[in-house]
């Protein structure tokens with residue numbers, strides 16, 4: 313597999329010094345987690361039935377591209393540097409990745425709580441990432457990574473540098489924003505994945521304490537000119553894409569009914585691009601999962617890598633920026649998590665030349681929700697000719 317990711321705009325980020333005090337709540341949590349960690353060892357050999365079709369290794373149809381996406385998975389900053397829910401969710405994702413023969417993982421940011429990493433050889437890479445996502449189905453495949461707000465509190469350059477020296481070679485984070493093209497093994501269709509840095513586009517919340525007032529306030533609206541270079545790159549990438557499925561991934565959501573709510577900058581500036589180019593959007597940030605569909609654009613919120621869930625305190629308020637409330641197809645938040653008994657979660661994608669199936673999974677890997685099938689771009693509009701011509705070109709990244 314050749315990787316011709318766009319190496320763009322590497323830059324150093326100012327480190328915002330953080331003095332994090334261990335609150336009493338966190339201390340209690342640590343104790344509970346240490347007690348629970350004895351259960352961790354035995355949970356990997358559970359035999360819960362998976363409600364996803366079984367496709368053993370080597371028998372997956374060559375006309376498919378399958379992958380998983382996970383956001384907000386970054387453990388925590390105290391020993392043992394992962395959370396119980398994160399560990400369980402990693403096992404569940406390992407099982408689904410194996411069942412689907414997943415070809416890659418998209419990591420949607422907030423990779424290291426609470427303030428990123430400080431240098432390239434940080435023990436956090438081992439304790440929060442390598443040791444936790446250890447099932448073989450997750451170590452043998454690339455992880456396409458972007459940063460979240462918590463990563464930007466630390467040294468994001470160190471996370472980019474880790475792409476060069478991670479032991480399994482799976483950490484692919486060549487620059488703040490990067491894109492990848494995939495072709496089905498039988499050449500029948502292609503996917504373009506454009507990963508963007510939404511902190512650069514929208515700014516960051518300077519309040520880092522989840523329990524402090526203002527933590528869940530909306531981000532201020534930013535002008536496009538504030539991140540002119542990246543916006544131009546995004547539009548160029550989308551315009552140039554000839555893929556059958558065009559996916560954009562970023563940390564901040566466009567829409568969210570959960571605590572952080574929607575991101576106005578992205579509604580104003582990204583949503584029109586998604587509509588124009590018939591693309592779909594993957595995000596994290598809010599510790600919930602939500603499927604949202606507006607004018608043929610699917611919005612996937614997958615922010616449960618570390619925990620379930622934030623509150624969805626006022627759907628009306630947070631969806632106020634959207635004129636079409638029926639666009640909200642499914643949501644798991646603090647209010648209904650008991651129904652699902654979920655402590656974490658992630659999403660899976662199964663694409664063929666006919667359709668792409670998007671599923672939301674709990675920490676065990678069980679399917680909580682399946683979205684309406686997503687048609688390929690060729691079938692959905694007036695751009696068929698262009699795509700057909702462009703399909704003569706060789707895709708950049710061929711999956712074995």
Ligand SMILES: *[C@@H]1O[C@H](CO)[C@@H](O)[C@H](O)[C@H]1NC(C)=O
Nearest residue numbers: 327430431432467469470473
């Ligand atoms: C950030 O990480 C990079 C890569 O490891 C390192 O070269 C740089 O010195 C770090 N910056 C700071 C301010 O620590």
